Amino acid sequence: MTTALKIDSCLLKPARNQCLLFFLQSSSRRLRFLYCIYLFILVFILPTNSFQSSVLKVTHARFQATKCGDAGPDIHYPYKIKGQHQHTDSLPGFELLCKDNLTTIHFPSYGDLEVKSISYDTKNIHLLDPKKCVHHVFLNLNLSLTPFHYFYVLKNYTYLNCSTALPPPFVEVPCLSAASYHVYTVDSALPVPGSCEGVKTVAIPFAYSPYLSDSILGLRLTWDMSETEDSKTINHTRGSHTSRNLVIGSSMCVFVMVMLLLISTKIRVAARNNHQKEEQLLHS
DSSP states (O other), X not given: OOHHHHHHHHHHXXXXXXXXXXXXXXXXHHHHHHHHHHHHIIIIIHHHHHHHHHHHHHHHHHTOOBOSSTTSOOBOTTOEETTSOOSOOOOTTOEEEEETTEEEEEETTTEEEEEEEEETTTTEEEEEOTTSOHHHHHHHOOOTTSSEEESSOOEEEXXXXXXXXXXXXXXXXXXXXXXXXEEEEEEXXXXXXXXXXXXXXXXXXXXOOTTSOHHHHOEEEEEOOTTOHHHXXXXXXXHHHHHHHHHHHHXXXXXXXXXXXXXXXXXXXXXXXXXXXXHHHHHO
């Protein structure tokens, strides 16, 4: 078997013991040098590149966006569309629904809300109520068991159910009222009128106003993640790159040391050979 074929077989087959024996028995310094390069690539470069590729694939997959319909928001970590086969991670409570090209999120305390947009930079998800009654959402939505809370500053308001209409400045909530009863949102510090009873006091972003359009203002929520999963993801990626750099740096140091050793050995051998040749010339 020729030298070239021997090297190729070492590169292509897991016959490392035979390769090492061939290396030790070889008298060619050039061949030894080639084997040093081969061992360096095999031990250090290939595992490092494989490690880097796996880290990049995981990071890319995690933040690869998908959509529900052409007009839907970009969806990626920490969100995920339920039922779709995605190579992405998601967190509990961040599962979205896709039906008829409409993106929604389900809250057990209320039902489905339409997802209008998601801002990952500000952690802001903009929702719309399909029933177009945001104060019905405020009255019933319980976020305590979810990773979400309101994006706006909250204030306590009391929902009043009144048997008769109240005069101004009280403003009736039309989508919660009917002919036989009238619903209002008032500051919780105000006394309850005699014809009314307090239904519920909740912390909400704003009281009802005819000048605030539910379809435009809607609902804006923000989210939290324990120990901030964002930080974990970033730190994991940074740690992976740091480890990779340390491995490469250590590998280069080992390679340089091996090369210096080979060069110094070659110089000593060459000097000894020259010295022997000089002695032979002197004796002749």
